[in-house]
C-alpha cells in the first residue's frame with residue numbers, strides 16, 4: 249500500500265476503507281470522533297459539500313447563506329496544507345447530547361506553521377453527527393504541553409492575562 253493512499257485523518261487505514269465511506273454518503277460517521285476525522289480529511293481533500301453538510305444547523309457559520317458558507321470552506325480547504333491529525337482525547341455525549349473531541353491539527357499556510365489544538369463540540373441531528381462549535385488555539389497560545397494533553401487539562405490551561 250502506498251503512503252499516498254493512507255487516509256489523511258491518521259488512522260493508518262487506506263482512504264477507501266476510512267473516511268471515503270462517509271464522504272460518499274454511503275454511511276454516516278458512527279460517532280463524534282469519526283465525524284471529526286472525516287471533516288479533517290474533508291478539508292485535506294476539498295470535500296466542500298460534505299463539510300457544509302456536516303456543519304450543525306446551530307453552528308455559527310450556518311448564519312451565512314449556503315453560497316457564502318461553501319465559499320468560506322473552499323477558501324480554508326485551498327489555503328492550507330493539512331499535514332496530519334492527532335486525536336488527543338474525547339468525551340462521550342453529555343446530558344445535552346454534546347460530545348467533545350480534542351485534537352491537534354498540523355497545518356501550514358504559505359510555508360508558515362499554523363498548527364492548532366481545538367476542543368470541538370459535536371451533536372447528533374437525528375441524521376448523523378454534526379460539528380457544532382469549536383475555536384482553534386494556535387500552538388504558541390496553548391500555554392500547556394501537547395504531550396499528555398486531555399480535555400480537562402485543556403480547559404484548565406493558563407489563560408492569557
Ligand SMILES: [Zn+2]
Nearest residue numbers: 255257266267
Ligand atoms: Zn479517515
